[in-house]
Amino acid sequence: MQQAQSAVKSAEQQIKEYEANIAKLKQASELSLQEKNKQIAQAQKQIVQLQTDLAEVETTKNTYENQLAAANEQINQLNQTVGDLQNQLWVYRLEEERIAKEKQAKAD
Incomplete structure (x- = not known):
């Protein structure tokens, strides 16, 4: 009987340790999740900035392209x-040439 009670106490102690470990893991997981959420x-x-x-x-x-198109x-x-x-x-020079030829023809 005492052996059974000892086994129960041992099992209860292990359960408490497991529960404590689970609580620590849960807390660590929540902290990790919070950190990931921050990231x-x-x-x-x-x-948004990019x-x-x-x-x-x-x-x-677009402004530069519009300026380039205008340029x-x-x-x-x-x-x-x-x-x-x-x-x-070109027309002016032809006219000058024609006038010069007419003057030359009149002079001759």
Whole structure:
């Protein structure tokens, strides 16, 4: 009988130790979970910041692309103007040449 009581006490002591170990593991698990949740929250903040940065980069890129398109349009207009001026100069030189020939013909 005493041996049985001793076995029961031993079993009860083991149960208490197991329960204490389970409580420690549960607490450690909860702390680990809290830490992981903090890490997740931090990662989510970083994701939001990166998305904001990306949106700003996209906006800047679009602005530069629009400026480039406007600059290219101005270049095209300037090239057209240069072409027109070159044509006018060519016509002017032909006219000068014709006038010079007429003067030369009258002088002769």
